[in-house]
Amino acid sequence: MTTPMTRRRWLQRLGRHGGSAAVLAALNSLGLAQASPASADFKLGPAPTRGRRVLVLGAGVAGLVSALELQRAGYQVQLLEYNQRPGGRCWTLRGGDRYTELGGASQLCQFDRGQYFNPGPWRIPFNHHGVLSYCRQLGVALQPFVQINDNAYLHSRRAFGGKPQRRRELQADFSGEVDELLAKVLQQHQLDAQLSNEDQARLLETLRHQGALDREYRYRASDAVAERRGFEPFAGRGVSSKPPLDSPRPLTELLGSGLLHQLEQLPDFEYQSPLFQPVGGMDMIAQALARAVGPRIRYGARVSAISQDERGVSVAYEDLGQPGRQHTASADWCVCTLPLSVLSQTEMRISPALREAIDAAPYFSALKVGLQFKRRFWEEDEGIYGGITSTDMPNRLIAYPSHDFHGKKGVLLGAYAFGTQALEFTALPPAKRIQAALRFGAQIHPQYPAEFETGMAVGWHRSPTTLGCFAFWSQANRERHYPTLLKMDGRLILAGEHASLLPAWQEGAVLSARHAVTQLHAAASSQTAK
């Protein structure tokens, strides 16, 4: 049985907990194993009076945060960015935007005014204090992002005849039936050796409450169970009728469905309630940061070579507005936030160890498809407001907008594929990717064909500025290269989600940027002091 890879599983694979004994020892030897300055009140000391020009490469979240904090400390910053917009992967597509991927396929976004789609990050956990602190400082309005919707579906082509199942029903049934099993064991005194009588009595009572069990600790159709499973108010609830007492699904059916891994009672930390999204699109964060940084961002600048010596850094770049024209920018220091996938193709004067580290990280592929529909049938017909339906089809999920409820139209995230599934999608031209997402989605929402209007499909491994979605660190690679990535290399330091323990998250970019400018500031200060 193949089960779609859960976010949790691939985070494990990412070597996210790279802080193994080996890596910690290495970090310790570098003085890097202290707690990171993740607090909201990050602040660099004042810049030295000499040698304080810094070139920041890339105006994604890491570059913007680096530039902002350096400027605040008094550094003279220049920022080079390939795109004509700030944000990098912190990006929102709206009507009128054009996106051209590697290979030349070009899409013109035809969403209605007010509709949008975030091809990159789309949610902010409550515990990502770094990102949240910039939202607070810069006045980026936030709204709750609905992560868990108990009324959304779990779906598998191989379970329940392919019929989508309401999350609330599966959760109630699984929880109730497992609680009944354990209650039975307790009543048969099979746990007398492990638990005191008092604890057993308390546990029984808790299981009854938690599982909506009856007086005999059974999970059976009842009013209490109906309150837990929920029901269709359209079909029964009113002033004069009572909810239907549907029969729970047997445990063996639930276990055989392959759907239970999608049921997370308490998700991992980053998916716990509440999460947020900026009002109006994720790029509101990038735009606010860029406004705060001010005019020192040069857009349309493609970096071709990074050089350094004992006196400074020099970067060659092409002005995309005047193709072929080479320019040079120079400074005392450099924070380079370009993705490793790009740097591995860039001429750089750096230590062999850093070159090896840069070349060691494969990039993970991911694809998102945004679909605009004529009407919000998921709200009107199915009572689903925000949240996520998960499926074992290649589109992996359908996510409903957490904003503009009851609006005339809406944009769904119609596919969010990873790895080989993403590659298969992207092997198709954009229009066919959208058709594939529609074909999968229609198995869950039959309204799709009648209501679809227009879509956008972004495969990150085709993105010219990232050549992938995020750095996919294996544990072994991280152990070997991570300490190198975090160090000044001469007058240059890297930053970005790839140089953090939170890959793929904007918070990783923020923490990495704060770390990088702290290192740079220490180096610049000690240089001046000499």
Added chain:
Amino acid sequence: MTTPMTRRRWLQRLGRHGGSAAVLAALNSLGLAQASPASADFKLGPAPTRGRRVLVLGAGVAGLVSALELQRAGYQVQLLEYNQRPGGRCWTLRGGDRYTELGGASQLCQFDRGQYFNPGPWRIPFNHHGVLSYCRQLGVALQPFVQINDNAYLHSRRAFGGKPQRRRELQADFSGEVDELLAKVLQQHQLDAQLSNEDQARLLETLRHQGALDREYRYRASDAVAERRGFEPFAGRGVSSKPPLDSPRPLTELLGSGLLHQLEQLPDFEYQSPLFQPVGGMDMIAQALARAVGPRIRYGARVSAISQDERGVSVAYEDLGQPGRQHTASADWCVCTLPLSVLSQTEMRISPALREAIDAAPYFSALKVGLQFKRRFWEEDEGIYGGITSTDMPNRLIAYPSHDFHGKKGVLLGAYAFGTQALEFTALPPAKRIQAALRFGAQIHPQYPAEFETGMAVGWHRSPTTLGCFAFWSQANRERHYPTLLKMDGRLILAGEHASLLPAWQEGAVLSARHAVTQLHAAASSQTAK
């Protein structure tokens, strides 16, 4: 051990599932047991050409919906309302509002501009399609209401030294330890008779995933457990350190804490995710309904007597703008939405059965305290954005605003007491109620004394227009009286949350209003047809 009454428990006590066999039989005999027209597209047929004047008493949600639907069908409606505002319990307090309760205590709300507090209903479940349909029809903007916040606290003065506990930690530990217990039982083959080998293997795998168990199915400090319990990013998370591996709390400590009843993995239907609140305050719904009803609402009208005969209805009322002046309004029919607590003190020409029903329902007491603070310390210091902290102290809970995150100031719901606890609060003058809420709250948030600015305390049993919070039906009372409440009584019919199976919810008022106007319309149509 006294535990605070959970919402679920008191809903059970309410006889909410009043549709017992007895009551259903009675409803059946009246033709009332069909599914209620709870669908979004409720619509009355056209009003008859004669005899279509309707007097609606009370401009709360039930009265406003009754008036709106009757008008849409072509009825001529007049609405009488005691207050100088629409909405009744659908009410929002803002700076400048004055509230005078029974006994004469008067409070002037001194909240800052933009701050508010809903003394009555404050959240809308996704399954309350009636309320949601009016929000959609009338353009009332909704935003998610954070019900469960995994980072909020569970608190008991008698557990964990009185120190508030993060919900995520208790949930992770309890779930993990119970899953470990069951896994152990499975591994010892104690469930071989109940489950096939295949099911056991699948269940073990599911328990491991769900409980963050290790390879030996144990719940032990680990990276996976840290991801589930969460941690303080301030203290450890960054680019170069790993989360602390805190030890889980032992099961016996959790069971003895008295806090587990507050942990609901899947809450009951009305508290499942997502819930909503209108942007700007709950009374946005009342105001939108009142605008839709138009000029036919007379405010400041205190109904003193309701009379009827074969030809019509006549209602005596006092104009509060001209005290002592009696007026009479008359019509062909009447929808009376005044609370039963008020009707039991009102002269009415009705059947003895209806009078008995009206007098039978005690009203539940409840109290809410809104507290404005200088700064959002719950967000800044504690990372709590929206959601609810629960406690066994008399204030019962602290709820954090789900909107205006990172705003300069904020209003907390600092107490939401029921029953005798509410009565004890309300025995104090308003200023002392606020002090009590502050004293309790400071045991959870020590920032309270330094940050408090101003508050409002509303005890519903002191409200002149409701004399209680909502009709508290016992199962026995409901069985006896409910069918009577739902019937036309001559030319009059009642409506309101008290005449629904969803007491205390606005949805009960909506469904009851739709039921009432449907009955009235049938009577008016058959009258004309004669």
